[in-house]
Amino acid sequence: MVKEDVAELFCILDGADSIGGTKLVIHTDDGDIMIDFGLNYKKKSQYFDEFLSRRSQVGLKDYFTTGLLPRVHNIYREDLLKLSPKCSWEYSLKLSKVVISHAHLDHAGMLPFLRPDVPVLCSVESHAILLSLQETSGGKVENEFIRISKRELQTSKAHRRTVKGAQTSREFSYEDDRILTFSTDHSIPGARMCAVKVQGVWIVYTGDFRFGGLRDAETRQAMRKISSLEGEKVIFVEGTRFNSKKKSKRATERDVLDVLQRYISQYQGKLVVVDCGLRNIDRLSSVFEASGKLNRTPVLMPKTFHLIETLLDFTDETRYRSILNQARVYIRKRNIRKWEKELLERSRTVDENDINKSPGSYVLCFNYYDILELSDMNTTNGGYIYSNTEPFNEEMEIDLNRLRKWVSRLGMTFHGWEEESPLHVSGHLSPNEVLEFLDSVQPVCVIPVHCEEPLEYSKFLQKNGFSVLNPLFPQ
Ligand SMILES: [Zn+2]
Numbered sequence: 331m332v333k334e335d336v337a338e339l340f341c342i343l344d345g346a347d348s349i350g351g352t353k354l355v356i357h358t359d360d361g362d363i364m365i366d367f368g369l370n371y372k373k374k375s376q377y378f379d380e381f382l383s384r385r386s387q388v389g390l391k392d393y394f395t396t397g398l399l400p401r402v403h404n405i406y407r408e409d410l411l412k413l414s415p416k417c418s419w420e421y422s423l424k425l426s427k428v429v430i431s432h433a434h435l436d437h438a439g440m441l442p443f444l445r446p447d448v449p450v451l452c453s454v455e456s457h458a459i460l461l462s463l464q465e466t467s468g469g470k471v472e473n474e475f476i477r478i479s480k481r482e483l484q485t486s487k488a489h490r491r492t493v494k495g496a497q498t499s500r501e502f503s504y505e506d507d508r509i510l511t512f513s514t515d516h517s518i519p520g521a522r523m524c525a526v527k528v529q530g531v532w533i534v535y536t537g538d539f540r541f542g543g544l545r546d547a548e549t550r551q552a553m554r555k556i557s558s559l560e561g562e563k564v565i566f567v568e569g570t571r572f573n574s575k576k577k578s579k580r581a582t583e584r585d586v587l588d589v590l591q592r593y594i595s596q597y598q599g600k601l602v603v604v605d606c607g608l609r610n611i612d613r614l615s616s617v618f619e620a621s622g623k624l625n626r627t628p629v630l631m632p633k634t635f636h637l638i639e640t641l642l643d644f645t646d647e648t649r650y651r652s653i654l655n656q657a658r659v660y661i662r663k664r665n666i667r668k669w670e671k672e673l674l675e676r677s678r679t680v681d682e683n684d685i686n687k688s689p690g691s692y693v694l695c696f697n698y699y700d701i702l703e704l705s706d707m708n709t710t711n712g713g714y715i716y717s718n719t720e721p722f723n724e725e726m727e728i729d730l731n732r733l734r735k736w737v738s739r740l741g742m743t744f745h746g747w748e749e750e751s752p753l754h755v756s757g758h759l760s761p762n763e764v765l766e767f768l769d770s771v772q773p774v775c776v777i778p779v780h781c782e783e784p785l786e787y788s789k790f791l792q793k794n795g796f797s798v799l800n801p802l803f804p805q
Contacts, residue, residue, distance in 0.1 A: 343400040350436020361426030369439025389413030431537030432521035433459035442474040455520025462640035512552035515545035517757025535566040542582040565773040569781030570758040581752035589751040591620040599690035601712035621693040682706040710741040720747035
């Protein structure tokens with residue numbers, strides 16, 4: 331199939347020149363398939379901030395104005411469109427399915443705005459993660475991944491928006507006979523690649539993935555299965571780590587585990603915090619393993635504990651069970667909602683008094699948003715291990731500077747990405763590993779996505795012998 335014909339089979343609504351915000355459409359004879367419907371964080375921060383947010387009273391209008399949602403007819407929730415002033419549509423789709431590759435919000439974050447009657451295909455883990463996220467977050471539309479509460483205008487003078495109790499569940503199905511999904515390794519459980527056959531051509535979307543993680547074998551198996559698909563293959567491939575100016579370190583999750591253990595052991599009798607992100611369960615497993623070896627009890631925030639419980643409800647995986655058995659849940663000094671109260675009642679808990687009695691007996695799995703809780707504890711000469719991605723934009727840098735300020739005020743030492751030893755491995759593959767993947771799969775054409783430097787990335791792929799189709803730079 332020639333490039334011009336391939337270009338007719340899909341469109342990229344967003345995410346061709348950004349890390350995330352991914353929204354791809356594949357046109358098939360049975361309707362259009364949306365692949366991921368993510369939140370474009372970069373775009374959002376360009377137009378909104380904490381105190382400048384979408385007006386719920388005008389439905390989707392503010393997101394259409396800013397381009398955070400594409401002006402596509404027939405795909406959005408009717409209750410929200412009724413609240414939105416008339417919109418001029420740029421496209422119209424016949425949406426038959428939505429495929430969500432994984433539950434990171436830059437891939438799934440705009441799902442709450444889509445029509446609830448369109449079936450969503452994703453892994454059970456992604457379903458569980460989105461469900462837990464909804465149950466532990468506020469009742470805003472933005473959090474309605476699974477259950478939808480209809481928004482309607484009241485006919486009162488004030489035109490007050492009310493939330494009615496009509497509950498609609500989305501239909502989630504695990505596999506579809508015309509769409510293939512392949513389990514792969516990423517920094518969140520349940521990531522999938524997918525392949526859709528259209529006009530005899532396999533259109534493959536890699537989603538986010540990596541080599542060298544705890545589930546490296548799954549990525550390699552996905553690669554083999556995709557290689558063995560019969561017929562021509564066109565591949566949307568992620569390029570998160572492509573940076574024309576920077577080289578990245580090579581390390582595996584096992585290396586991180588060893589380094590974590592070494593760092594934690596330096597703080598005998600002192601408090602240690604490991605900040606490893608909310609949904610990076612592989613990293614959490616490493617922290618738990620290191621804690622176990624050093625006879626420390628890992629402490630989780632209620633939200634993380636809820637997430638693991640929900641994953642266990644859906645998958646019965648032993649590692650989730652062992653995390654729940656090993657962990658204590660921290661009692662926060664906050665107004666707590668019903669889900670949190672119930673969770674604290676059914677789990678083994680600790681508070682700051684328990685921790686202050688013996689700070690060296692615990693490892694706290696806290697993050698940036700939990701820093702105030704640390705100020706109630708004896709943190710002097712303790713360690714704050716930031717086992718997470720290094721800042722890649724201005725907002726993250728500002729947040730991390732604030733975090734470091736707190737850590738130093740609390741008398742702790744900060745360890746992060748500047749350390750010689752790896753405290754983090756990326757959820758994404760390196761540019762050379764992208765080539766290894768493409769060499770194995772042998773696509774007729776590559777479409778780069780999820781990349782901050784799409785032109786440079788396209789040139790890099792072309793230089794290495796691949797035919798590139800980049801709608802941003804038509805040749
Ligand atoms: Zn991701």
